Amino acid sequence: MDRRQFLQTTAAGLAAAGTGLQPLRALAQGEPIRVGLMAPLTGVIASGGKEMVEGTQFWFEKINYQIAGRKVELIIEDDASNPDTALQKARRLVEQNNVHFLTGNLLANTGLAVANYVKGTGTPYFIPIIAADELTQRGRIPNVIRTAGYSGSAFPRPLADWALKQGYKRIATISQDYTFGHEQCGGFSQVFTEGGGTIVQQFWHPLNTADFSPYLGQIADLKIDAIFVMETGADATRFTQQFNSFGLKGKIPLLGAMNMTDQSVIRTMGAEVEGIISAAHFAEGADIAATKEFVEAYTKKYEKIPSLYGFSMYSGMMWVSRAIEKLGGKVEDKAALLDAVLKTELTDSPLGKPVKLDAYGNPIYDVYIRKVTKRADGKFWNVPVETYPAVSQFWKYDPEAFMKEPAFSRTYQGAKKS
Amino acid sequence: MSGLSRSKSPMGALVGVAVMAVGVIAPFFLSRYQIGLATQILIFGMLAMSIDILVGFTGRTSLGHGAIFGASTYVVLYCVTQAGLSPYLAVVLGIATATVLAAVFALLAVRTNGVYFLLLTLALGMIVWGICLRWTQVTGGENGLRGDIRPKALADYKDFYWFILALAALVTFGIRRFVQSPFGLTLRGIRDSDSRMRSLGYNVPLHLFIGFTMSGFFAGVAGAVYAFFNNFVSPSTVALTQSVESLLMAIIGGVGTLYGSFIGASALIALQNLVSSHTERWQSVLGITFTLIMIFAPEGIVGKFRALRAKYASKH
Numbered sequence: 001m002d003r004r005q006f007l008q009t010t011a012a013g014l015a016a017a018g019t020g021l022q023p024l025r026a027l028a029q030g031e032p033i034r035v036g037l038m039a040p041l042t043g044v045i046a047s048g049g050k051e052m053v054e055g056t057q058f059w060f061e062k063i064n065y066q067i068a069g070r071k072v073e074l075i076i077e078d079d080a081s082n083p084d085t086a087l088q089k090a091r092r093l094v095e096q097n098n099v100h101f102l103t104g105n106l107l108a109n110t111g112l113a114v115a116n117y118v119k120g121t122g123t124p125y126f127i128p129i130i131a132a133d134e135l136t137q138r139g140r141i142p143n144v145i146r147t148a149g150y151s152g153s154a155f156p157r158p159l160a161d162w163a164l165k166q167g168y169k170r171i172a173t174i175s176q177d178y179t180f181g182h183e184q185c186g187g188f189s190q191v192f193t194e195g196g197g198t199i200v201q202q203f204w205h206p207l208n209t210a211d212f213s214p215y216l217g218q219i220a221d222l223k224i225d226a227i228f229v230m231e232t233g234a235d236a237t238r239f240t241q242q243f244n245s246f247g248l249k250g251k252i253p254l255l256g257a258m259n260m261t262d263q264s265v266i267r268t269m270g271a272e273v274e275g276i277i278s279a280a281h282f283a284e285g286a287d288i289a290a291t292k293e294f295v296e297a298y299t300k301k302y303e304k305i306p307s308l309y310g311f312s313m314y315s316g317m318m319w320v321s322r323a324i325e326k327l328g329g330k331v332e333d334k335a336a337l338l339d340a341v342l343k344t345e346l347t348d349s350p351l352g353k354p355v356k357l358d359a360y361g362n363p364i365y366d367v368y369i370r371k372v373t374k375r376a377d378g379k380f381w382n383v384p385v386e387t388y389p390a391v392s393q394f395w396k397y398d399p400e401a402f403m404k405e406p407a408f409s410r411t412y413q414g415a416k417k418s
Numbered sequence: 419m420s421g422l423s424r425s426k427s428p429m430g431a432l433v434g435v436a437v438m439a440v441g442v443i444a445p446f447f448l449s450r451y452q453i454g455l456a457t458q459i460l461i462f463g464m465l466a467m468s469i470d471i472l473v474g475f476t477g478r479t480s481l482g483h484g485a486i487f488g489a490s491t492y493v494v495l496y497c498v499t500q501a502g503l504s505p506y507l508a509v510v511l512g513i514a515t516a517t518v519l520a521a522v523f524a525l526l527a528v529r530t531n532g533v534y535f536l537l538l539t540l541a542l543g544m545i546v547w548g549i550c551l552r553w554t555q556v557t558g559g560e561n562g563l564r565g566d567i568r569p570k571a572l573a574d575y576k577d578f579y580w581f582i583l584a585l586a587a588l589v590t591f592g593i594r595r596f597v598q599s600p601f602g603l604t605l606r607g608i609r610d611s612d613s614r615m616r617s618l619g620y621n622v623p624l625h626l627f628i629g630f631t632m633s634g635f636f637a638g639v640a641g642a643v644y645a646f647f648n649n650f651v652s653p654s655t656v657a658l659t660q661s662v663e664s665l666l667m668a669i670i671g672g673v674g675t676l677y678g679s680f681i682g683a684s685a686l687i688a689l690q691n692l693v694s695s696h697t698e699r700w701q702s703v704l705g706i707t708f709t710l711i712m713i714f715a716p717e718g719i720v721g722k723f724r725a726l727r728a729k730y731a732s733k734h
Contacts, residue, residue, distance in 0.1 A: 095451035116564040
């Protein structure tokens with residue numbers, strides 16, 4: 001009897017796990033284009049995940065969920081900020097919902113897990129947020145494309161070049177101790193030391209550090225010209241506040257990674273963020289008609305200035321939509337879709353400038369050096385002060401030669417020995 | 419365990435064969451995704467069952483099994499992707515690592531019980547998690563390790579499912595034999611009263627040590643095949659939530675029932691997948707469901723069925 005009950009309950013469980021036999025598929029062209037969006041709606045970075053969904057919906061609403069005459073069906077799944085869950089959801093979207101392509105994910109480990117999965121299925125996977133260098137460099141997977149995204153080490157390079165031009169000779173870095181931090185500090189250190197600067201010291205701290213005073217005390221004694229700071233989320237808020245209360249603001253210029261001064265961080269903060277310099281492809285305070293229009297419309301709808309998450313998903317989906325239009329809506333042919341996306345030049349994005357993808361599926365942007373500035377209404381935003389045109393993820397190096405070097409890590413920062 | 423004598427009847431064997439038969443033919447009726455879920459349920463069922471050896475039969479609640487399970491997953495992925503070993507050898511090494519790790523846990527934990535045992539296994543699990551997170555050169559840190567490591571022979575998802583099904587049957591048989599052996603009886607004796615067992619002359623710490631290590635061995639088996647299932651591992655696989663979830667599976671199914679582990683795993687994984695696609699408050703729904711189960715069926719689903727049946731039988 002034990003086993004009979006086991007049998008019954010197992011059968012019920014398995015039946016409950018899905019809808020039974022797969023329905024016969026309707027003729028392809030009459031069907032909607034199914035888009036699988038994964039975002040962390042629960043977990044440590046849920047607020048970023050929510051903005052990803054907003055950005056995506058904002059775009060599809062603008063085109064009335066129609067691309068080339070086909071309806072768009074957006075299926076949203078929560079990856080719970082956990083790579084195992086992300087993998088499970090990717091399987092569900094591909095194998096159960098038969099999505100035509102996947103997009104989203106925020107944390108690098110969730111993106112890498114999904115990328116490893118789609119390597120086997122060939123499903124196109126577009127990653128406007130996942131910045132892990134590897135995915136468009138050494139570990140390139142042909143069906144993973146970084147539409148409207150960026151690779152981790154790319155933007156700190158122009159920032160390092162800019163720092164050299166300011167006459168900074170000695171810089172220290174402080175960063176969260178994980179790959180995203182290693183990559184951004186690596187890009188910065190490499191360019192800065194090759195240009196004759198010195199990286200005095202590099203501090204690595206665990207994610208979610210509550211108290212930065214041990215580091216700030218040391219930083220104050222280093223006699224440095226500036227500090228490069230790579231923090232995300234709550235760490236970015238805490239670092240900036242404590243840097244300010246230690247009286248270091250104004251004494252040591254603060255150069256940040258782009259996520260350091262993203263709207264998701266600074267929209268809740270005050271004067272302590274003013275004047276921080278960072279480098280990015282998008283500046284919500286740029287004096288460009290397309291950017292202004294996007295920022296205004298987004299602010300009106302969601303009552304906040306768009307962050308990187310909202311902007312990237314919006315533009316990333318715009319990119320894919322434009323490619324699908326070129327195909328006349330035929331998303332079934334994966335190879336053609338990937339090829340079309342790679343060849344599409346995005347002309348009407350909120351950036352206001354055309355953007356192309358390189359041969360490795362990473363966009364080439366004009367990168368702004370941005371400064372956090374106070375608006376008339378008292379809110380803070382990033383305003384461009386200088387532009388580096390057409391910055392490649394390989395900076396000025398030869399891609400082949402560059403990829404022969406090891407990937408950035410805590411121990412390898414590309415720094416030139418002086 | 420009144421089910422013991424009954425399941426030896428021809429009726430019990432028949433039901434067992436029927437369950438296996440359903441399991442074997444299931445892939446012909448399910449979609450690819452559902453087969454994937456079934457595979458996952460079987461793997462986590464094995465893990466939950468290994469925990470049941472301790473919770474249900476030894477009276478020790480472990481919160482370190484996620485770490486033992488995940489350590490095996492890590493070793494398999496490392497051996498194949500970094501050291502270039504054959505996946506089969508990697509599985510052997512993975513299981514060996516899990517067993518040794520469990521032995522180390524056991525050495526430290528056998529002298530405790532109750533909440534102290536719980537906390538000690540929790541702390542040991544956290545150490546493993548910390549190592550996986552911080553030892554970036556070997557474990558890949560936050561990003562974890564990944565690669566296409568499943569052996570060619572099991573590449574097809576149906577073949578892989580059947581392989582896991584056979585393995586789960588083998589593990590179930592092994593664990594059943596283990597807990598029903600004379601040695602298993604001493605574990606139950608320890609569960610009911612370790613002071614009495616001691617006074618009867620049993621070496622209680624040694625028995626606990628062996629029980630824990632065996633449990634770790636089975637968790638390692640599940641962890642090793644999980645590496646093939648996901649082709650990926652990250653610190654979340656060894657994290658506390660993994661231990662808690664698999665313990666929940668054992669409890670929901672019914673501690674001390676063994677088969678309940680598969681029911682618990684089905685319930686948890688099915689709920690996670692169904693509810694989360696309808697609402698982002700899915701964790702609240704899960705929490706409420708578990709609370710209700712604990713109020714109305716504290717003995718777990720299988721345990722509740724058994725109790726109801728016993729009640730029914732006594733009336734007729």
